[in-house]
Amino acid sequence: MPLKRKIRTTLNPDNLIKKQKHDSNQSIDIPIKNCLMWFRTDLRIQDNIALHKASTMIFTKSEKSKYVFAIYLISPEEWRSHDVAPTKVDFLLRNLKELKESLNELNIPLIIESVDNASDVPGVVIDWCKRLRISHLFANIEYEVDEMKRDKQIFNLATFNSIKLEMLHSQCIVNPGLLKTKEEKPYRVYTPFKNSWFRYVESDLSILEPLPDLFPNSKSIRISYLETFSFKVPSSIPGFEISSELAKISRLNFPAGEQYCHSLLSQFILQKASKYSNARDILSQNGTSSLSPYLASGIISARQCVYKAFKANNNKISTGNSGIVKWIEEIIWREFYRQILAAFPHVCKNMPFKKHFKNIEWNNEEENFMRWCQGKTGYPIVDAGMRQLNGMGWMHNRARMIVAMFLVKDLLIDWRKGERYFMNHLIDGDFANNNGGWQWCASTGSDAQPYFRIFNPTTQSSKFDPTGEYIRKWVPELKHLDSKQIHNPFGVLKGSEFKKLGYPEPIVDHQKARIVALEKFKNFCVRLLPLNARERLVNSNALPSLFLKDVNVPYFDYFSFIKHVNLPELWLSIEEWFIHNNQYFSMDYGLQVEKQLKVYKELLKHVVDRSESLIYNINLEDCNYTSFSVPFLFDLSEVIPKGSHLEVLQCFTWWPGEIFEDFIKIFSQVDMLILHCKEDNEMLANFLNVSKGLKALRINSTIASIPLISNALNLKARSLEYLEVNAGGSISLEIFSECDNLECLIVTKDDDYFLQNIFDEIKNMRKLSLKDYRKINFKDTAKIISTTNFHLTSLCLLWEEESDPENFSLLVSTIIVHCPKLKNLEIIFNENSASKILSLLCSCDKLKNLYLRNTKDWNIDMWMQNLGQVIPKTLKSLKLQNSFTFTLKSLKKFLFECERNSINGLRFNIQDGGYWIEEEHINILNDSVEKGILDASSQTSWMDPREFMQQVLLVLDE
Template sequence: MQLIWLRSDLRLHDNTALSAAAARGPTVAVYLLSPQQWQEHDDAPCKVDFWLRNLAELSTALGQLNIPLLIRSAAHWNQAPKVLLELCHELNIGAVHVNEEYGINETRRDQAVAHALDKVGVTFNSYLDQLFFAPGTVLTKTGTYFQVFSQFRKVCYERLRHSLPGIVAAPGKQAKLSISSDKIPASVDGFATPPDSLRALWPAGEAEARRRLETFADAHIDYYLSERDFPAKPGTSQLSAYLAAGVISPRQCLHAALQSNQGEFDSGNVGAVTWVNELLWREFYKHILVGYPRVSRHRAFRPETEALAWRDAPEELKAWQEARTGLPIIDAAMRQLLETGWMHNRLRMVVAMFLTKNLLIDWREGERFFMRHLIDGDLAANNGGWQWSSSTGTDSAPYFRIFNPLSQSEKFDAQGLFIKHWLPELAALNKKEVHNPANVGGLFGVADYPSPIVNLSNSRARALAAFKNLPSRQAVAGGGDE
């Protein structure tokens, strides 16, 4: 009997470990509920709810193939070896199959499980699935992990041209087993069920993920480069939550992009090329997790930035978290996050730079807050993005490159449509006033909307001084707002 241990791979199609298990013999699937571990990882309630809803969809799909899906509890991952050993003994399992996951805790968990199973003669088979290339196989000429994305991407392109990863066939129907699937819980203690309005934005299941991918590849990918930075436009794929839970695979996304671009990676349709680039950014950050494990431990990628004099400003942090900074593009973006579990990628950079540069608050505060609210929360991508924005990470923005929220707002939401959608209290302002209501005049500005909590010019100068004062930082001339 084969056991497929499902984790962040909640799909039937193009699932390497599932197909490998089914090819070896009668197969049973298991998923471990680990609420204590999820809380330690700051997983959002809407994300946990999304996993559970996708598990229910997957259970139905597996049931049609006579593959039972069992649910077991291992509150913390250190309980996983014991729980899986008991299950293997109970069902007379000969081999356990998993798709590789990355990060310090994930790696230690899998090593502990493999060791425990080996002692009783159960083989532990691990497969490359959520990446195109195994970490450690895309290296510099000196044998180290890349720290610059453009160089990493170049090697990936060369490798993909010679050997494109194929789509794995879905398993076929197996003979019925005398094992029944377990009921998928509707919720887990410690994680509140999100409102129906949020859940409706993210329907569960592979069919929905594939529909989104097909719609994007057919109708939007051509305009991805020109429209992806405008939050009021439907310019992005809206697939990140499905990728994070493994409801769709990066290989499926890559094949769809190439199909829309006559098989080209870096020529032809600029929208498709740009989107493939984003898939490779996702890949890059997961390789960074493995190559530089300190980023899994709440440490800055650039060690010298650990000496930054971050400000302890709880009231300003709270204003940022609660979408009341007095800067409309920041507050609209934060409301989008709080109400939908998702934020437009351009705005993730804008709000992150505002927190870490204008407020000079530690990037880890932002990283944690995002994880606690994102339906697509992913350690590698979230950490990579925050460290990029705060100039503490790999390939990060130069410290003197600080997005100005007002100019970003005027450039990417020129008509104020995004702002007015999320901040209806500003709906009466014209398209010039809406970006900076503090300039409208009157003793108290716009009713029901706060004044800015920080002076952008002064706070920018403060951030530049803090970075220039780092022990090993050479002062860099030039640079400016964007």
């Protein structure tokens, strides 16, 4: 029997609403007497759906003797069991006072009653209903499991007492449960949820409009029910007291009341929202809205927030000002986590969203946990975050992510302990967001960080608190440190200086902790057909126990296996590996085995189902078209949705046309293409003709004429931004004269055509690379460079033979004049041109990477000694081909000059190790690494399609 997921349908909020409707259809309509509004996490009068409904019901009946009452129950036991922070209770009480006053102006009394036992809550509400002659009880839904259980009891009690309970959705703009995947399932991944959310709201923008103002009660209520106006809001609750200092800070940072909250929102939208995209991550900047306490307690609705943003964004919601859209997307995260809570109630029961993570063995070392809580871990950024939480009851989002990740991945402490500590201290403690945030950081949640992504706290610190201002504010022991020392004082300062700070040493070594964490988590995210997935399937009788053998590639019949496997369950175990692989699904190597393909295809279906926004990366280079992989590839259109986005396609032109016919049905866009041309292919040409895009193209190994493909590429030429031609011969290169937008051109193997045509108009060129040229000379190259309009940042000029030595000075002076932004230079030179290279270096004051090459062995002793004097301070990497040799003396002189010239952290690399290098060379180099002049490094040359894509992006994003 396959595994079945148990879902507790009775606690689904929509079921509760359906039940209300069902029961009310069956009972006689209850005559309206008075209405009671039960406030819970919705302490506002504006845009409060339940309150509005109650008020409208009384007003439309226009009966002066019928009224709306309001009630709030103080329930310390419930608060304790949900770890509500004292500072949040204080905030609630302050807001209750404001709410009471606002209601008072509408002649609505607010009854406040304390209930000692949580189980008494339903009875107390119904008692009040009886006392006040309530016929209709209104409340907004709370999605947590305990709250839903409580409301179910109230519903039964109310029905028994002939009171109609109306529960309404008011926490979200798009109610949980409304948006579903194509398979009618709740979303588990944020991005498709967000896209669907935008589509839904954009289809009817009136959803965003807040409700109109409330109708007041008739003043006569003050005569008939005077005593109900006399309730007082207590100023504190025993067991939830806070220190006077925290009370002061809390009042200063988070004043109470709807009015204040709306002025905060307006100020944010007016002054900060447009810069939100960048400012939101900088810890010392007050770049976020600080509205979370108000949203968490319902002082403001999400709809009011988004409506204001929408108006400021010229009535746009998913487009327009990027800062505003980003902010709206954060509110959508809030909606996402609420729908997760409603659809997967097991998250409320201390369970990870991905249940297979429940068996991780945590270290849970109490001492480490205490130090984390107190902000004494020795990692300044973590400590600053925790001290901000302890000091003001709130923490910046970036800091929340850093400290949470640190607790789980560096200290290997159960995320639930952190989640609880947060709830116990946050003024904005909100179960859905907190649980979602923690599970995201712990990699156990819906759309969580993959387990192998572990924040380095020191890097995070220098990136998001570059000046150290945030750390200085919260960790005063470090306030005198400069912006370099402050992120890692233990690593940077001398022992004695560090001791003087009175600040703790790091409790763990991040690098070691990272490795341990990876091992721990890896057990839960195994590769194809993982043991634990097999175990689960065996335990649930989905598979016979012979499948339990711990072998990497199990020897069993995949076909019968697949019949037994419950793929959605298996999917849970391997989802990290697929989906979080940068959102790319790569169909490459390992496709040869028919049975494996079958599994692969089934899994692909599940990958696709779970991520609408999946981007495909197809590498057909390794496929053998006589093998089984072909039928599988022909079927792709059954699996991959129409209109999908193909980011990189790597293929041979001799692949069967049917494959490309399939691609035409599926992909509407191809961004990058790596083409191995051997012959023409009509279907591939058709596919290129109908697909949009094509920013980058690499052509390899042309030996035959390919007019159809050439024509297709011709039409794409205008959009090309990156072009790499590693093919000589018969490809028709005329197309490239159309490449007006080209930013990067790499040509190996020459073709006369380039000389005459392509270089006329390359004004946008930022990277130019000419390799293995025979016919081109320095003069022509200089001419080409002079047309690039001063944009070039990378230049690579490699010839097999130097064909034009006399024009080398012209080339160098052209580079000097026309390449003021040059950052990367790769060039061949010899004895004759050596001095020119030195003068070139003198003028390249932005150079970062320099690769010097030669085609034959050459001793560069003299030259090397001068090199240290001229290399720019910006240089970070110097590579020499191993055909250059030099003595120890010149190496020392070079390093001495580098030191004198204040060169720091230069990566010095002799390609392929340099076979002539002796031990003494190595010792000298190591010495310089220790002194900080050099930085050790290595290099690789192999490049797979993913790297190709990264290289393209790097050039285009520069």
